[in-house]
Amino acid sequence: MTPEFPAIRLRGATIGYGDVPIVRNVDLTIAAGEAVAVLGSNGSGKTTLSRGLLGLATMLDGDMQVLGAPVGRLRERGRVGYVPQRHSISGAVPATVREAVAVGRLARLGLFRPLGAADRRAVADAVAAVGLGDRLDDKVAALSGGQQRRVLVARALAAEPELLIMDEPTAGVDAASQEALAGTLATISASGTTLVVVTHESAPLAGVLTRAVVVDHGRVAYDGPLSEAGHHDEHLHHHPPEREPAGYRLDQPTVTPRSATTRER
Template identity: 75%
Template structure:
């Protein structure tokens, strides 16, 4: 099943984990196109594993998991999914400018060995402008603050013009100004129709953007409804950003390429 589905994410009796150990078990979840969903849970609850399962970073051990109408791992156009990993800063052995890092986001659409053209450069420029860093385009990423580097990672994901954007702890460890800037970016992205799935331990900065909450508790979904209901029914979900241990596996994160590689953000799909 690869044609357009009304669901951006669909899990049925899904179990997800590492090797043969399930962390999330027998979960049912549907996220419609255009929804903005927070995935909440205490430390070790399985919320990050749930998101990683959608990206091929954790193993689907049972049940059905579909993303954008295709079984997980079989989506032909990976550029339809954007991913901002649980990492606060951009690092690398080779110095890179903001433009170069964000341009890597186009590789999911164009492929590693194809030169990027004028439309790709437009997409990169629009992605950088969207996160408020247009005036820092040619500066080394290492010269930016942690919050600004976090916004560069968001721009890198946006450069692919994804239909679904998955973010893991996007506001953790960054200053209030960067959190507010990120909230404004996500509000515009959501208004344009992109589906948002945000794993977070604090919804405060994004409360005006995220309208639905899914609470993961001991590997099961214990709440699925309005964001406000999650706070009043299940208490505060402020937990540490490092929820599940990093595991080896297929990385859907963008590769660390710094070559000068460059459709507008609102372009057709």
């Protein structure tokens, strides 16, 4: 059954922080089940765009609907999954993979309902889906950087989202984990989940993502098949991006040292 509303619909949307607009006047419709790459250099506004969809950045003007409801008014937020751009998820206190992923399931349960048997099964399934089924009760801190990123993906999958928004899931991840991620995404995309992947390198996921939206200087510069986005990507390479964090560049090899990467706002 195809839902009657698109997964994402932006009309003249201007998104920013405080009262500073970063992304201006964006029109964008993403149908349910699409697999879309949001491309652009650092500082282009692609991350702000995705954060706007999650209600983490402010919509300053226009109209923005996610899963048929205005952002912030969506009742069951568990329907939207989010994989933040984070290179490790080990906090100060030790936690197991199971505990870290269970957080993702909470979104479906409201404020007081505890995890039931079905929820625990969904958590285990999500961990298995990213290929870490044998590490469920290991400490997250004991995993490699790439594996920790897969835990972040599992956390989002645990809610069985209809729409999955990911921020740079392949940056700084080893080749094995990139392959595992591509496989996982292919599976969930085939099951009808809408994918929006914010990235500066579409190559590792080129087999999964079909459409590209290129953001440049806060505007959509290209929207079409990913295979034909190359020219626009090229254009970006020659444009020195503004406000680029040190050591985090487009032309950098896929595997970047963890310390050298900085969170993009």
